Amino acid sequence: MGKLARKVALVGAGTSKFGQTFPLRRIPEHWTDAWLNAVATVDNGIEPKDIEACYVGNYSADLFNHQGHLGPMISSLVGLNPKPAPRFEGACASSGIAMRQALITIASGLMDVICVCGIEVMTEVPTVGVTDALATASDVSFEYTAGATFPGLYAAIASAHMHKYGTTWEDFMRVAIKNHINGKENPFAQMQRSIKDLMERKIAKIKGAGGEVPDWKDEFDYLRSPSNPPIAWPLYLFDCSLVTDGGACLFLASEDVARKFTDTPIWITGTGQGSAAIAMHDRTTLTALEATVEASRQAYKMSGRGPKDMQIAEVHDCFTIAEICAMEDLGFYEKGKAVEAIKNKDTYRDGVKPINTSGGLKSKGHPVGATGAAQAVEIFKQMRGIAERDRQVKFDVEIAMTHNLGGSGGTCVVQIYEK
Amino acid sequence: MSENENEITINNYLKYLSEGKLMGSKCKTCGQIDVPARKLCSKCIKPETDWIEMSGKGKIAAFTSINVGTPYFVKKGYDRKKPYVFSIIKLDEGPMVSAQLVGVDESHPETIKVEMPVKVKFLKVEIEGLPEKVDLGFEPA
Numbered sequence: 435m436g437k438l439a440r441k442v443a444l445v446g447a448g449t450s451k452f453g454q455t456f457p458l459r460r461i462p463e464h465w466t467d468a469w470l471n472a473v474a475t476v477d478n479g480i481e482p483k484d485i486e487a488c489y490v491g492n493y494s495a496d497l498f499n500h501q502g503h504l505g506p507m508i509s510s511l512v513g514l515n516p517k518p519a520p521r522f523e524g525a526c527a528s529s530g531i532a533m534r535q536a537l538i539t540i541a542s543g544l545m546d547v548i549c550v551c552g553i554e555v556m557t558e559v560p561t562v563g564v565t566d567a568l569a570t571a572s573d574v575s576f577e578y579t580a581g582a583t584f585p586g587l588y589a590a591i592a593s594a595h596m597h598k599y600g601t602t603w604e605d606f607m608r609v610a611i612k613n614h615i616n617g618k619e620n621p622f623a624q625m626q627r628s629i630k631d632l633m634e635r636k637i638a639k640i641k642g643a644g645g646e647v648p649d650w651k652d653e654f655d656y657l658r659s660p661s662n663p664p665i666a667w668p669l670y671l672f673d674c675s676l677v678t679d680g681g682a683c684l685f686l687a688s689e690d691v692a693r694k695f696t697d698t699p700i701w702i703t704g705t706g707q708g709s710a711a712i713a714m715h716d717r718t719t720l721t722a723l724e725a726t727v728e729a730s731r732q733a734y735k736m737s738g739r740g741p742k743d744m745q746i747a748e749v750h751d752c753f754t755i756a757e758i759c760a761m762e763d764l765g766f767y768e769k770g771k772a773v774e775a776i777k778n779k780d781t782y783r784d785g786v787k788p789i790n791t792s793g794g795l796k797s798k799g800h801p802v803g804a805t806g807a808a809q810a811v812e813i814f815k816q817m818r819g820i821a822e823r824d825r826q827v828k829f830d831v832e833i834a835m836t837h838n839l840g841g842s843g844g845t846c847v848v849q850i851y852e853k
Numbered sequence: 854m855s856e857n858e859n860e861i862t863i864n865n866y867l868k869y870l871s872e873g874k875l876m877g878s879k880c881k882t883c884g885q886i887d888v889p890a891r892k893l894c895s896k897c898i899k900p901e902t903d904w905i906e907m908s909g910k911g912k913i914a915a916f917t918s919i920n921v922g923t924p925y926f927v928k929k930g931y932d933r934k935k936p937y938v939f940s941i942i943k944l945d946e947g948p949m950v951s952a953q954l955v956g957v958d959e960s961h962p963e964t965i966k967v968e969m970p971v972k973v974k975f976l977k978v979e980i981e982g983l984p985e986k987v988d989l990g991f992e993p994a
């Protein structure tokens with residue numbers, strides 16, 4: 435397994451405002467918003483004529499929007515026809531894969547500049563349709579017939595992790611509390627409120643209605659209340675990422691042309707993709723995600739970096755337990771030790787290893803096919819020092835990582851970024 | 854119908870299930886057991902596997918009590934007030950399988966424990982408008 439044949443940089447990146455927007459904002463609006471926001475970050479400007487292909491990551495417009503064949507639809511909206519516009523699918527890792535393939539294409543010398551699109555508009559179908567569409571990313575023959583839902587599969591991982599390492603409900607909630615604190619500072623996030631804000635809002639609402647004011651001492655008391663109902667025990671509502679509409683856009687350029695666009699390119703120095711059995715019962719372990727271990731091993735090897743070098747990371751927290759597993763499977767912490775770092779607030783914005791400064795999938799939202807590219811957008815902003823509001827970390831980020839999972843961990847894509 | 858009625862296929866695996874048999878495959882080369890049965894051994898990827906019936910005994914490897922279920926389980930009559938348990942069972946023979954866990958207190962999942970011994974239970978499913986079928990289930994041993 436080799437190296438990239440030449441260096442590739444991220445020279446621009448942006449997302450649309452995430453939220454539940456159908457029918458007001460659909461695929462074209464989310465994509466063109468993301469495009470315009472990404473164009474605005476390219477220092478010397480970028481135009482369609484500079485771009486040689488459009489790589490589209492989308493999980494299932496087929497099921498969510500009854501729309502297939504997304505590639506040329508996306509490229510025609512931003513004047514990229516007749517250039518190639520392939521679509522990549524790997525469940526929630528779709529745009530992580532699209533980005534990785536753009537990187538490989540450019541490194542090969544075939545093209546110099548590629549635009550990556552990540553897109554998903556999920557709220558066109560009712561919740562039951564969303565649950566069903568997401569469940570098709572599991573093994574439909576044997577997991578689905580046994581009743582597995584998307585939260586249910588991660589809940590099963592959580593039950594095994596709790597049993598083996600003594601992980602608790604409070605540990606899960608600490609992940610959610612931290613990610614909401616970050617999402618509050620992200621103007622593109624779906625939920626720009628901390629859990630404390632949500633608790634106070636609820637108290638005010640009860641007071642306003644003349645009801646008995648609950649004696650919640652802190653967020654944990656609030657999260658023990660019916661405001662946080664079980665979805666798939668041991669996971670509750672606040673363990674779960676959101677159902678989201680959103681788009682993301684990235685511009686990747688070869689080392690030969692990158693400086694035409696900017697004096698401060700962000701180099702993508704490592705990439706890896708791993709696979710595991712789509713059915714969890716066919717895997718060798720239920721407390722770790724093997725695809726994460728493999729994807730990160732490849733990316734570390736390619737970049738010559740290790741887990742300790744990663745100053746910040748966007749990890750795939752589709753559920754709180756997924757962030758805990760990622761912290762361990764990426765090698766940041768030993769198995770069973772991530773919860774200590776969480777308790778210690780090491781992964782807060784002002785901690786020693788900030789994770790999910792964007793708010794993560796939990797608070798920023800999880801438009802599944804857009805998530806991988808959107809993670810790269812946050813890393814781009816943090817490394818450039820342009821993260822909005824109070825979200826910018828207080829040190830200069832030289833090395834960072836994105837970790838993007840598909841389904842219950844059948845696919846994983848990891849990318850490493852350096853200045 | 855397949856030319857070889859005994860061929861290892863998903864359809865034949867499900868047919869055995871409907872007859873109350875949990876069938877795996879055993880590799881003639883390396884001895885690996887796979888459930889559901891596979892034509893290609895999962896370990897050495899050779900196509901020399903034979904049917905083998907499982908004892909139906911095992912332990913819970915992971916589980917969840919699901920309040921917001923799939924449309925299929927909603928049709929089976931489950932909802933927020935009546936959750937069901939999805940489980941991954943490690944069979945005594947080695948492989949793991951996904952199945953509904955019954956005979957437990959779904960509303961108090963903290964009473965269910967990983968590593969609890971279980972035994973197979975074939976669940977007859979009758980949903981209006983759909984053909985009668987059998988789903989794989991387990992219950993406390």
Ligand SMILES: [Zn+2]
Nearest residue numbers: 880883894897
């Ligand atoms: Zn074999």
